[in-house]
Amino acid sequence: MSKSETAATISGPPLGLGHAHTSVLVGLDAHPISVEVCCTRGPSFFQMVGLPEAAVREARVRVASALAGIGVLLDEYAITVNLAPADLRKAGAALDLPLAVAVLEAVRAIPAGSLSGTLLLGELGLNGEVRPVRGVLPQVDAARARGMAEVIVPAQNGREAGHVLEISVRVARTLGEVVDFCSGKATLKSAERAAFLAEDPEESCGDLADVRGQAGAKRGLEIAAAGGHNLLMIGSPGSGKTLLARLLPTITAPLSLNEALDVTKIHSVAGLLESEQGIVRRRPFRAPHHSVSEAGLIGGGDVPRPGEVSLAHRGVLFLDELTEFRRTALEALRLPLEDGVVCIARVRARACFPCRPVVVGAANPCPCGYLGHPKRACRCSTKSIDAYRSRLSGPIIDRLDVHLSVPPVDPRALTSKASAESSRSVRARVAQARERQRLRAEYHQLDCVTNAHLSLQALEQVAPLDSESRRLIECAMTELGLSARAYVKVLRVARTIADLEEEPHVRAPHLAEAIQGRLLDHRQF
Numbered sequence: 001m002s003k004s005e006t007a008a009t010i011s012g013p014p015l016g017l018g019h020a021h022t023s024v025l026v027g028l029d030a031h032p033i034s035v036e037v038c039c040t041r042g043p044s045f046f047q048m049v050g051l052p053e054a055a056v057r058e059a060r061v062r063v064a065s066a067l068a069g070i071g072v073l074l075d076e077y078a079i080t081v082n083l084a085p086a087d088l089r090k091a092g093a094a095l096d097l098p099l100a101v102a103v104l105e106a107v108r109a110i111p112a113g114s115l116s117g118t119l120l121l122g123e124l125g126l127n128g129e130v131r132p133v134r135g136v137l138p139q140v141d142a143a144r145a146r147g148m149a150e151v152i153v154p155a156q157n158g159r160e161a162g163h164v165l166e167i168s169v170r171v172a173r174t175l176g177e178v179v180d181f182c183s184g185k186a187t188l189k190s191a192e193r194a195a196f197l198a199e200d201p202e203e204s205c206g207d208l209a210d211v212r213g214q215a216g217a218k219r220g221l222e223i224a225a226a227g228g229h230n231l232l233m234i235g236s237p238g239s240g241k242t243l244l245a246r247l248l249p250t251i252t253a254p255l256s257l258n259e260a261l262d263v264t265k266i267h268s269v270a271g272l273l274e275s276e277q278g279i280v281r282r283r284p285f286r287a288p289h290h291s292v293s294e295a296g297l298i299g300g301g302d303v304p305r306p307g308e309v310s311l312a313h314r315g316v317l318f319l320d321e322l323t324e325f326r327r328t329a330l331e332a333l334r335l336p337l338e339d340g341v342v343c344i345a346r347v348r349a350r351a352c353f354p355c356r357p358v359v360v361g362a363a364n365p366c367p368c369g370y371l372g373h374p375k376r377a378c379r380c381s382t383k384s385i386d387a388y389r390s391r392l393s394g395p396i397i398d399r400l401d402v403h404l405s406v407p408p409v410d411p412r413a414l415t416s417k418a419s420a421e422s423s424r425s426v427r428a429r430v431a432q433a434r435e436r437q438r439l440r441a442e443y444h445q446l447d448c449v450t451n452a453h454l455s456l457q458a459l460e461q462v463a464p465l466d467s468e469s470r471r472l473i474e475c476a477m478t479e480l481g482l483s484a485r486a487y488v489k490v491l492r493v494a495r496t497i498a499d500l501e502e503e504p505h506v507r508a509p510h511l512a513e514a515i516q517g518r519l520l521d522h523r524q525f
Contacts, residue, residue, distance in 0.1 A: 016040070018106030020098035021119050023142060024090050025135045027304055027344070027351025028265055030142035033090065035098045036082040039106035044075050050083030053091040053303075062093075063100045065126040066175050072109050079103060089348055091303050094133040097122035097152070100175055101182070114182040119143040119151040128175040132156035134271040137264050140164045152178065152188065159278025160268060162191035163261065198254035199281040201423075205250045208423040210243075213413030217244050220404040220517065222426055225252045226433040227496030228450035229489075230337065230359040230399065232322070235406030236376075237369045241362040244406070245318045248360060249283050250423035252316075253431040259314045266306050266313055266353060284315035286357075290324035297329045298336065304344040304351035309336050312357035322361035323391040330396055333359070337399045340453065356453070361400060363392070373408060401452065401489045402517040433499040451496045456488050463495040463506040472508050476515045490514045 018037035023030040046060045060081075064074050081099065083090050098120035104110045121139060123131040136157040143151055144167040151169050153161045158171040169191035172178050180186040208218065217233065221244055224231040233241045255263070263280045267273045273280070288297060288308045299307030309317055319325060336342045336355045343352045365371040366385045371378040380388070397403075434450070441449045446458050454462065465473065477487060493514035494506045503510070 016106040016108060018102035018104065018112075020102040020105070020115060021117075021148070022095055022098035022121060023119065023139045024088070024092065024094070025138065025269060026088075026349050027353055028138050028269060029351070030135075030139040031088055032142075032146065033088075033095070033098075034084040035095065035102045036084060037099075037102040037106040038080045038082075039103070040078045041076060042078040044077065046074065046079045046081075048081040048083070050081075050086045051089045052083060053089060055093050056083070056090045056095055059093065059096045059099055059124075062096055062124045062126060063103060066096075066100055066124040066128040067103065069126075069128040070176050070179060072104065072107060074103070074107075077107060079106070092133065092135075093123035093131075094121045094135070094139075096124040097130060097172075097175070097178070100124060101178065104179065104182075110179055110182040115152075117149050119148050121151065121157070122154045122172065124175060130154045130172045130174060130178070132275055134273075135265075135269045136160050137164065137261070137268045137273075140167065140169065141261075141265075143167060153191070155189075156275040157278075158189075158191040159194065159275065160264070160273060161278075162193045163196070163264070163279050165193075194278070196257045196260060196279065197281065198256075198260070200254075201249045201252075201282055205285070206247055206423075208247050208251060208426060209420045211240060211247065211420065212416065213409045214240055214244065214406065217241075217404055217406050218421075218426075220402050221248055222251060222430060222500065223493060223496055223517075224248065224358055224360070224402060225426075226430045226451075226500050227401075227437075227492060228356070228358055228452035229401035229493055229496065230361075230452070232361045232363070232397065232400040232403045233406050234363050234365055234404070236371075236373050236408055237364065239406045239408050241406050242318075242320055245316070245320070245360045245362060246285065246287075247423065248316050248358065249285050251426040251430055252283055252358075253427065253434045255281065255283055255314065262354065263314050266310055270306050270311060272311070284312050284357075285318065286312040286315070287318040287320060290319075290321045290326075292325070292329060294326065294329045294332050298332045299342050299344050299351075299353055300346075302346060302348060304346060304349055304353075306353045307342065309333065309355040309357060309359075310342055310353035313354050315357055317357040317359045319359065319361045322363040323388060327391065327393075331393065334395055334399065358452075359400065375408075398483055398485050401493055403519065404517070429500055432502075433496065436499045436502075451492045451499070454492055454495070456491075459488065459491045459495065463491055463498075465506065465511075466508075468508045469506060469511050472511050473515070476511075476518075480515075480518065482518060486518055490518060493517060 016039040020035040022033045123133050132154045137160050140151050140161045141164050155171040155173045161169045170188035171191050181188045286308045297308050340356045341352055342355050366380045367388045368379050370376040438449050444461050494510040497510040497513055498506045
């Protein structure tokens with residue numbers, strides 16, 4: 001036997017190695033994943049290591065069928081797949097496309113290293129179709145931050161990925177298109193990069209001019225929209241609380257591009273993003289039913305997913321019939337409302353989601369709803385009223401900046417033909433107030449832009465009190481028993497009122513109106 005024949009006998013069957021880049025999401029954080037494939041000729045088997053979840057393990061069936069559709073059969077190969085790093089759990093179907101490309105490279109069906117600097121995302125159908133996946137935007141943005149030059153995503157995710165600049169984004173409809181691209185036989189289309197244009201919320205939500213009367217409630221909505229303050233409305237049934245809450249987005253300043261990208265990342269991870277738009281163009285409005293669980297409101301799951309409070313980020317979270325919500329669900333809102341972020345810790349993963357919505361709660365004054373009604377008598381006993389009010393804890397009410405009493409609508413206001421102020425004119429004032437906050441934050445180098453999130457130290461800079469204002473707030477704290485948190489919230493609301501009135505300094509009238517919004521304290525509700 002010659003030396004060459006002996007060497008061939010010792011080395012055995014030729015070894016093929018393939019490699020592809022992808023990523024997996026833990027919350028909104030994209031972790032880079034290296035897909036390594038070792039292929040040898042021998043008894044057919046397909047094994048995968050690296051902590052793959054069920055959807056990832058099942059990828060071998062989808063990949064084998066998709067490869068068979070382009071003439072690559074895996075029956076004669078022994079394939080081993082490693083998903084590195086090995087100690088990070090991998091979930092979802094987005095690893096199908098990179099796995100198929102790595103296998104193709106290992107069996108020498110495409111040139112080695114043809115996609116060495118490219119991030120691949122996509123689910124495969126049995127016919128080789130590249131199907132959309134969730135969470136594309138945060139993964140493409142993370143790839144850009146890591147310095148990658150190119151990504152290939154499903155065509156239906158193209159609009160979403162196209163909003164990430166400084167990285168080449170290509171789209172694929174089938175696995176065959178990717179193979180032709182790797183072989184140099186064809187090119188893949190680039191993702192469409194459409195200019196961002198915020199939608200007008202009046203087109204779908206209505207107009208504030210449709211609300212008759214309720215001048216005080218409208219003023220409260222304007223303050224909440226201008227400063228990003230949380231709001232509590234208490235009133236009898238039919239007084240317009242739900243309608244007012246649904247009209248809050250119509251007077252809020254439109255989303256900026258950076259805000260829209262933040263919201264889109266969350267909705268993309270949750271699988272709620274419309275592929276035709278590719279980006280959220282309107283501030284979200286979420287109104288979960290009062291039977292929602294703690295995990296549904298805050299977020300959770302074995303693979304952590306965002307809850308309603310995060311899905312409402314930069315928008316409105318409306319909690320109608322606030323007193324009917326589960327006590328545990330409401331109490332879980334305490335920390336997110338203070339920190340602006342939800343951290344979900346599980347055995348398998350830990351994820352954080354931002355949550356900066358305007359929380360609007362609506363409640364009746366008593367179980368029957370007619371306590372204090374000018375025409376209808378309340379049928380509730382003192383004991384039932386106390387039990388009803390105790391469903392809202394002091395800490396939760398303390399975290400709601402503005403408390404409004406929404407009285408029944410005057411019949412004369414309903415029949416009046418006098419025109420009310422439109423959402424467009426109110427939104428103009430709100431936008432001007434927000435712009436003042438932005439400029440002030442830049443001048444003082446503040447971390448928070450909206451007044452609702454200013455710290456006490458920042459408030460001392462942007463809202464110093466004169467002697468009259470100081471006496472007023474001290475008297476209010478003594479008489480009403482306001483907490484230290486309520487003191488800070490009063491200052492924040494007063495700063496917003498001054499911004500709406502184009503006043504550079506917070507004066508006593510601004511503080512008085514802000515204090516008036518705290519009169520529905522828990523002890524008086």
